Amino acid sequence: MAFLNFVNSLGFVSTQSGINWGHSSGHVVNYDAYIPIRKNIIINNPGLIPRKSDQNTPFFVTWDNGVTMQMTFEGTQTINGVNYPKQLSSHPNKNDLGYYLRNRMKLFLPDGNLDSRIITLQDLNNYGTTGVNLTYTDRYYCSFK
Template structure:
C-alpha cells in the first residue's frame, strides 16, 4: 500500500500494530531531531536504532549534532548512528529480534519536513519476500556506521556573523539571511511580528512571527521554498483548500529546539511562484513569541519596542539552512 498523508502518525503508531516487534531500525538519508524524540517518547520499551545516511558525504552540522547527542543521552532506548558511506535510502523496519516483521520504504526522510508535509513524500509497504535482502542491506549500512558520540565524528562548524557589521556579501556567501525584527519604518510593529499576540485579531497571548520579505526570497532562493498546492485544491488541508504550510525544525544558537511553520503568502508571486511571508512556530505560534520574550527580558503583555531590542543587543535574527527542513537561528549578542 502507498502512503502520502500523515506519514509521521503512521511511523509513530506502527509499533502498536505489531505485537511481536521489540526493536525498530530506521535508515534515512537525512534526519531531524523532533521525529526521533517523539518516537522515543512513544516507544519507551522498544530499542530504536536510527542511522543518518548522508553523513558519509556531507558530515553533519554542529547544532544538529548537539541536538542528536542530547536525545541519545536522555533516552536509554535509542542508538543514533552516522553512516560513513553515503546512503540516501529511506527505510523503516519493525523487527522481532533479528527478523523483520514490517517495513516501509519510499522518499520520506525521518524529519519533520519529510514526514509532516502531506503529499510531499511517499512511503510504501515492503513485501515480506523482500525482507531478507532488505535486512542484509540494513546490516551492511549499520556495519559502516559510527555512533553519534564517537570521538571521530566530524561536524560542519556553524558560521556566526558579527552583529555589529552588516556585510551583505559575507552573509550571502555563507547562506545566512539576516531577518530584521523591525518594520519598514525602522520600528517594531505594535500589532504584528514580535507583538502579534497583542493585536485584536484571532491571536493568542504571546503569538509572534518572523517576517519573510520578497527580497529575502530573491537573495536566498533555496532557503524558503515556494508554497505547495498553489491553484490546486488540497482536500486534506485543515485551512484554506488551496494553501498549505510547510512544517520545519528550528534549532537556536542557545540549543533551544522547536517546530516551525513557513506560512502565509507573499502578496506578489516571484517568478510565477507563491512563497511564504512569515516564520512562526507549531503547534502554537506563542512558542516562538514567548521564547523570544524570555531572551529579550520582557513579559507577554509588554509591547516590545526598538529600545527593548537595542537594550538586548540586536534587532535581527540570522537564519540559515543546516539540513533538510532544519533551520539554524542565531539571536546571540556575545560576538
C-alpha cells in the same frame, strides 16, 4: 545566512504583527509572534525559503542556545509569479515563539512574570539585535543574539 528583521523599512517595530502579533485584533492570543520574511530575503537568498507548496509542513529549527522548536512557514506573498511564505511561526502554538523571544530578551515584570507589553525598537536594541539570522544546511538554524 539571511537576517530576518523585526524592524520594517521605515525603521519601526510593528505593534500588531511580527514579534508583537499577539497584540493584533485578529484571532491571536497573548505572546503570539512570528518572524517576518520580506521579499528581499527571498530574492537575495535563493533556496533558503521554500515555495508555498512546500510550506505548512512542520519542521524543527535549532536555536543558537541549543533550543529546538517546531515551526512552519506560513502566509503568502507572490514574487515574480511564484508564491512564497511571508512568515516563520512556531507550531502548533503561535505563542511558543513569543514566549521564547521574550525570555531570551529577559522581559520580565518586577514580580518575575513574563511581560506581555508591546516590544519596542528600544527593547530590541537593548537586547543587542533587531532580528534573527536564519541559515539552512541539513536543517534550519536561527540565531537571536
